[in-house]
Amino acid sequence: MKLRSISLVMALGLYLGTMAQVPSLTIKEEVMSLKTYNFNKPNPVPILTDNAKIFPYFKFEEYEHVAKKKNWKVVTLENDYIKVFVLPEIGGKVWGAIEKSTGEEFLYKNEVVKFRNIAMRGPWTSGGIEFNFGLIGHHPSTATPVDYKVISNADGSVSCVVGNMDLPSRTVWRVEIKLEEDKAYFETNASWYNASPLNQSYYNWMTAAAVVSDDLEFIYPGNQFLEHGGDAKPWPIDSEGRDLSLYKNNNFGGDVSEHVVGDFKDFFGGYYHNKEFGFGHWAPYDEMPGQKLWLWSQARSGGIWEDLLTDHDGQYMEFQAGRLFNQYFPGDTNPISQANFEPYVMDRWREIWFPFKEIGGMVDANENGVLNVKESDNGLYIGINALQNLKDTLQVEINGKEIFTEALDLAPMELFSKLLPKQPKGEIVVKVGNSKLHYTNNNKGSLLKRPFKDDENIVVSENAKLYHEGWEALKFRDYALASEKLKQLLDREPAHQGALLKLAELEYRSTNYSTALIYVNKVLKQDTYLPEANYLAGIIYRSQKDYINALESFGWAARSMQFRSVSFAQMAEVYLLQNNFKKAELYTQKALDYNLYNINAKQIQLLLARKMSDKSEFDRAYNALLTADPLNHFALIESQLINNDLPLSVPNTIKNEFPNETILELAIYYQGLGLTKEALEVLELATNDVKADLWKSYLLRESNSTRSQQLLTQVLKSPIDFVYPYRAETTAVLEWAHSRDQDWKLTYYLAQNYIAIGQYDSGLQLLQDCGMEPDSHIFYRFRAKMLNDNNYPKKENDYLKALQYKADDWKIWEETIQFYLDHDHTDKAYKMAGKAYRTFSPNANIGLIYTKAALLVDEYKKTIEVLNNIQILPFEHASESKHIFTQAHILLALKNIEHKRYAKAITLLETSKQWPENLGVGKPHTVDERMQDYLLAHCYELLNDPDKKKELLGNIISRLQKGNTYGSNDLYRLLSLKKMGRETDLVQLQEKLSTAAAKGNEEAEWVLSLFKKDYNIPLKTKSGLKRSVWKILQASSKL
Incomplete structure (x- = not known):
């Protein structure tokens, strides 16, 4: 592996004196040249029709089959015991971690960067720890650069802090990866902040990986596991009597995805019995109760991914730690539901990741060490692997009577091992010190009584069901479904307070403030003190610039602990808007009194110190803000402003994939506080950005109309590629620009913004208003996707127009062919697909859609011919290739049966049972071949x-039926x-x-x-x- 040091190489080393054994600690940032199977071809068509929940992100369409060397930034943290690698340009993930005395990985380190189409935007690579925040797993930034900072801490430890903003929710996440010199573990200290005034979706799982082998035991305390839908099944012994805690016993069925619950323990992990090495995770149960086991199927359907995700590092498993019990998908009826992320709330939690060795397993673990206790015919075995200096007393009791004690004085990764004589039956207690480590064979005391199954006897009213479905949909960013369910509820119960308030929130999201206020007032007419209604009234009045009523409403909302801090912070912001600095200062402090990590309040505190020229207070607030959020870009901007360092420079912490989005977010924040001058200064940091230019044009419309017009003209000359207006605040900007100039680009941008915030009909009408004036394939592809399926001629015209503008883009051909297939114009699809195949071969996407079209026009031999020569990488439709393969062979067999060529038909039918891996799929354990x-x-x-x-008919009849x-x-x-x-x-x-x-x-x-x-x-x-x-x-x- 070729290494090239770059600017920062920090060695925190440390006085060695004359003793060679004194621990040392280093952190360095360097560039490594890694074998990389890269991704490319970002799709510029707004993702609003395919996955509006993650707009304004976009997907990537191509993945490389052949590796090339590519330079990647790597941050390495190392002490005498472990070595940890971080990849800030690949989602900020931990790349891997090694225990140095054995050379073993306690986090799977994939030596190649092999991106495949798995994540929400497509590219994903295995190994290490992936930090997931937002909506569902494999978050939008998982394969691209995030913000980061390398820190030497005052306590002598070192940290690499990574983080980013989730664009759709505008929530901000950070993870500090921290290593101390005298610890054989590293920490991940996470924080996640909802900077918006609204509820947001809540999902967090830390997805760690470890290599698998037949000797691997999963150590997951619990007695049940939850499926994604929330249904509970027994653990570790399943209903068939199989011990699922052993990897080798999972050699059945499909991929394994099990969320183990039922035991109040803080640790979980795994142990390789042959090489006597283990890995683990610890966090307080109240902070991280989720413990998920993910395994690829041990059939070829899972085994194929070993080849597709790595070259030589072997198959892996995921041990995932989560803030919730499971990775829930709405729909099933059980006690599990979506969680909610409330406004101006920061969640913080701490985890450690550690290795252990040569003690046979794990029955307890924490920062002190790992304990194993095992009873056998040979006696009572006790093993301890220290994770830091451990000096205390080991005690062993049987039925309350002490039978053994020994003083321990262990260094990190030092072992203690003892085999005591076989003991009489009874309760065994093994402990180190005052509960530094603790084990009892009577584990009933830690088993949970929490119900994980629903009660079929409980009858839920239709109204309650509709409210639950609406609220769940809102938390899952399915705002259209939420509105539909809540309005159905209001038809049945017009005064339902919950439905009225959730609809008010939905209307606020859509900037329909007057309608939102109508819903809120219907509730306030029932209960004038209701905190949620008053809070919503406050943010609505604030958006309407009715500051008196906003302050009055926030004051009532603050009577509730739930809304107290956020309401006080909102009041501080309103007073700042009114230039009432003293009142703003007062309410900022009140907000922080009830939520120390209210980042909005901390930022206002810092800004006020600058405005009031209080340098001492500024320094205090600055340090406090960066302590709470080490990657806070606002603090770095304010530091430049107080020192009059103009023009501003881009903060060195902004290193993410979309720096202009970060800059625009900062500018909008300043503008929301009435600070137009600062907003404009920040906007100057954005380079070649249409949205930033639109905002500058808007903000200068009165003070410098000439420059404003120049900027607007510049916007109209710029290409529309990857310009995605989505924020509610930008609608006013685009409405103003559109009123000045009805150029199709402005109409297109406003249409996107309307659709993004939920004004679907208005957005669609604007797209229609553009007619055939646009000269971009992106526009026509987007409009074709957005139009109702009943508009076949218009959709066809749009696709054909897109091809006129960019006939060399295979993706447009694929979309057009799929459009014809969707509307049963198979002859047109087949003709176009044949031309595309000849033009773009060996493009697998085109090859696949060609086979689909060929199948549907009865060209079975052509279908099989193309499939035999295709090389498909797995993706969400990969199974489709196998279906086409199977059906083409069966249909050709039927033709042969029709002509009495039974031997040929038999050959085709047997071939249809094959699973050629060039199709991007592997054979599962169980297949349904009744048709053949x-x-x-x-x-x-x-x-x-x-x-x-x-024999064959008997096999069909005897095939096991799964349920009903x-x-x-x-x-x-x-x-x-x-x-x-x-x-x-x-x-x-x-x-x-x-x-x-x-x-x-x-x-x-x-x-x-x-x-x-x-x-x-x-x-x-x-x-x-x-x-x-x-x-x-x-x-x-x-x-």
Whole structure:
């Protein structure tokens, strides 16, 4: 590995004297040249139609098959015991960590940077610790640069602080990766702040990785695990009697995703019994109760990812620590729900990550060390691995009687091991000091009584259900669904306070302040003191510049602890807007009295000190702010302003992927406080940025109209690529600009902003108003996606127009072909796909969509030919390639059956069962081959091989049914039972399918129809089937 030092190499080393064994501590920032499979081709079309929840981010479309060396910044923290690597340009992740005495990794360190399409924006690479904040896992910044800072701390420790702003929610996260000289662990001290005045989605999981092997034991305290939907299952022994805590016993089913719960313990991890080495995580249970186990399937469906994510480092697992019990997806009925992130709240928590060795396992762990206790026929084994200097007394008790004691004096990573004689049955207690480490074999005291299953006997009213669904949708950033559910509730109960307030919040998000106030006042007419209603009234009045009513409303909201700090901070900001510095100072302090980490209040405190020329107070507030938030860019701007360092320079902490977004956020913050001069000074830091120029033009509209117009003209000359207005504050800017000039670019920007904040109809109308004037493929692709499917001619015109402007872009061809397929214009799709394939081959995306089009026009040989020569990297639709492969072979087999070429049909059907890995998929443990087996049975019947026929039909009938789930392949069980003359079983299965169909299972409905040879299936059901599947099922039912 080629190393090249750059500007910063900090060695905090440390007086060695004459003793070679004195610990040393270093931190350095360098550039490493790493083998990298990179990603590229950012998609400039606004993501509002595909995943509006993460707008204004965009996706990447291409991933490299061949590695190249690439330079990456690496921060390395090292002491005598461990070595930790951080990648600030790849999401700020911990790259890996090594225990030095063994050379073993206690965090999986992938020696190649191999990006694959897994994350919310696409690229993701395995290993280390990924810090996830926001909505769901693999956050939008996981593969791109974040802000960071290397620090030498006053206590002698060293830190690398990484962080970023989550653009959609405008929340800010930080993680301090800290190492001390005399510790065999490192810390991650996280903080996450909601700087917005609204509720935001809440998701945090620290995704750590470790290598897997058959000797690996998962040490996860608990007695149940939760699935993503919240359903609880037994742990570690499952319902089949398998011990899931052993990696080798998970060699069944698909990928494993289990959130272990039920025990009030602070630690979890794993241990490799053959190499006698382990890894672990510790955090106070109240801070990090979540402990998730993720495993790739041990079938090839998971094994293929070993090759796709690394070159030589082997398969890995994830041991994830979370702020919540599980990574919940809304929808299922159980006690688990979405969490909420309240305004002006900072959450902070501390975790440690550590290695241990040669003690056989772990029954307790914390900053002091790792303890293992094991009873066997050989005696009572006690092992301790110190993680820092551990000088105390070890005591062992049996049934309250002390049987052994010994003084310990261990250095970090030093071991203690003792085998005591076998003890009589009873309660064993092993402890070091005053609970520095503690174990008892009576663990019932730490088991939780919390219910993880719902009570089927509890009847929830329809109104309560609608409110729950609406609130859950709001917390999941599904604002349209939230509005729909809450309005349904108001139709049933017009005075429902919760629904009125949540709708007020939704209208506030959309800048419909008058409507929001109507909802709030309906609640205040019922309860004038209600804190949430008063808080919402306060922020609405503030947005309307009605400061008296804002202050009055905030005052009532502050009577509640929930809204006290944020309301006082809002009042401070309002007083600052009114230049009432003394009152602003008073309410800033009141806000901090009840929330020491109210960053908005701390920032106002710093700003006021500058405004009042109080240098001493400024220095105090500056240090306090950076202590709470070491990457606070506002503090660095204020430091320049108080020293009159103009023009401003970009703070050296801004190193993220979107520095102009950070700068614009700062400028908007100043403008929101009425500080136009400071806002303009900050905006000058943005380079070549359309949104910054729009804001400057707007802010100068009265004071310098000439410069304002110049800036607006500059905006109109700039390309629209990757310009994504999304903030509520920017709508007023764009409305002003649009009133000055109706150029299509301004109309397009305003349309985006309206859609982003929830004014969908207004945004769509603006897109329509642009007509055919725009000269950018981006615009036409976006509008085509946004238009209702009923607008087929307009959508087609937009796609064709986009191709006119950029015919050399494979992505536009793919989108246009998919558009034709979606509207059943398969001939057009096939013709265009063939041309695209000839132009862009070997592009796998084009190849895949070509096979889809070919399949749907009955060109099965062409489909198979292309699939045999394609190389697909896995992505969210990778399984589609296998479906196309299977269906093409089966449909070609059916043609051969039709022409009585049964041997050829058998070969095709057997081939259809294969899982070629060039298609980007691997074979899972369990596959459903009933479709092929039934057709094979038919062929063998016609070839006079009754034994083979009977065997195949018997396999179909005996295939285990999972619960009461039914799919298209259940047709083959019906047909097989009929062929085998098993009338009783046939009737029973028909009854079960009828019951499922009556409960809304459409697949059960059409399976029954096909079995009865009734092909007049309702349109909504038939249209949901892929045409090729329908052909196979219909042909099968006629055999």
